[in-house]
Amino acid sequence: MNTNVTGLHHITAIASDPRQNLDFYTKVLGLRFVKKSVNQDDPGTYHLYYGDYAASPGTILTFFPWAGLRRGRPGTGQAYATAFSVPEGSLPYWQERLTRLGVKQEQVEKRFNDEVLPFADPDGLRLELIATSETDARPAAPSKDVPAGFGIRGFHSSTLALTDPSATAQVLTKSMGYKLVSESGHRTRYTVGPGGPGTYVDLLTDPALPRGLNGAGTIHHVAFRVADEAAEVAARNILLKDGLQVSPVIDRAYFKSIYYREPAGVLFEIATDGPGFAIDEPLDQLATKLGLPPHLEPHRTAIEAALPKLD
Numbered sequence: 674m675n676t677n678v679t680g681l682h683h684i685t686a687i688a689s690d691p692r693q694n695l696d697f698y699t700k701v702l703g704l705r706f707v708k709k710s711v712n713q714d715d716p717g718t719y720h721l722y723y724g725d726y727a728a729s730p731g732t733i734l735t736f737f738p739w740a741g742l743r744r745g746r747p748g749t750g751q752a753y754a755t756a757f758s759v760p761e762g763s764l765p766y767w768q769e770r771l772t773r774l775g776v777k778q779e780q781v782e783k784r785f786n787d788e789v790l791p792f793a794d795p796d797g798l799r800l801e802l803i804a805t806s807e808t809d810a811r812p813a814a815p816s817k818d819v820p821a822g823f824g825i826r827g828f829h830s831s832t833l834a835l836t837d838p839s840a841t842a843q844v845l846t847k848s849m850g851y852k853l854v855s856e857s858g859h860r861t862r863y864t865v866g867p868g869g870p871g872t873y874v875d876l877l878t879d880p881a882l883p884r885g886l887n888g889a890g891t892i893h894h895v896a897f898r899v900a901d902e903a904a905e906v907a908a909r910n911i912l913l914k915d916g917l918q919v920s921p922v923i924d925r926a927y928f929k930s931i932y933y934r935e936p937a938g939v940l941f942e943i944a945t946d947g948p949g950f951a952i953d954e955p956l957d958q959l960a961t962k963l964g965l966p967p968h969l970e971p972h973r974t975a976i977e978a979a980l981p982k983l984d
């Protein structure tokens with residue numbers, strides 16, 4: 674028995690300035706702004722979501738932006754890097770584009786069979802573009818800034834940095850149904866469900882990495898996907914039986930979620946594929962109005978007045 678996770682659902686990170694964050698992910702990376710909402714645990718701050726046109730699970734990178742927040746430090750005990758899948762051969766385009774737009778980037782490296790371009794967002798969040806030779810039929814996010822032939826197709830992988838990977842690997846493989854696919858150097862890759870880009874979790878045990886510190890430019894949590902609420906409840910029971918401390922099922926309006934910390938301290942979530950982001954505005958108008966869960970709707974006027982302007 675495992676949780677029937679089918680891959681990555683969304684990844685949530687911490688940012689500083691919301692306007693800078695919006696500009697970077699939409700204009701530089703060419704993602705679609707798919708939901709403008711609030712942090713349900715802190716409704717005075719935004720929760721911004723970027724993804725593909727349909728806001729599909731497996732493409733959604735989200736942020737809690739707190740203007741003026743100090744930077745954290747990516748390192749062990751965290752989801753260390755977030756990789757997007759881009760078409761094979763597209764890295765020269767991205768190197769030129771990122772250089773032209775003043776984005777800090779590192780040398781292209783070879784990882785397993787693919788070329789990887791590491792770079793950072795304005796808060797220092799570690800991002801990667803992986804020009805994979807594997808089939809990835811997901812359509813690129815539509816963008817007037819990035820041609821479709823080079824566009825981001827969703828997540829490729831999430832890399833967790835760990836000092837000791839064994840207990841984390843145990844949770845991935847025993848409880849969550851992940852399977853080891855490749856090992857090289859300090860990196861071990863796992864996949865689940867249908868496999869391929871959008872499913873991978875890499876465990877990185879590089880002794881040169883510092884201990885991670887939370888703050889702007891670090892990942893808050895990694896969410897995995899299950900088909901529906903029945904699968905969510907079943908997943909919760911399996912995780913509890915395997916000795917993890919798991920939250921109750923929480924209704925996040927666009928999906929239902931459970932949360933738990935894997936043994937190395939990284940916060941995991943399992944989220945349902947539905948109902949999705951088109952429940953409170955039409956698909957062709959996503960992120961036009963502030964999305965609020967029903968319990969915050971009575972406070973809309975006050976919440977909108979307190980949030981910084983984004984338009």
Ligand code: ZN
Binds near residue numbers: 683685894896942
């Ligand atoms: Zn989440």
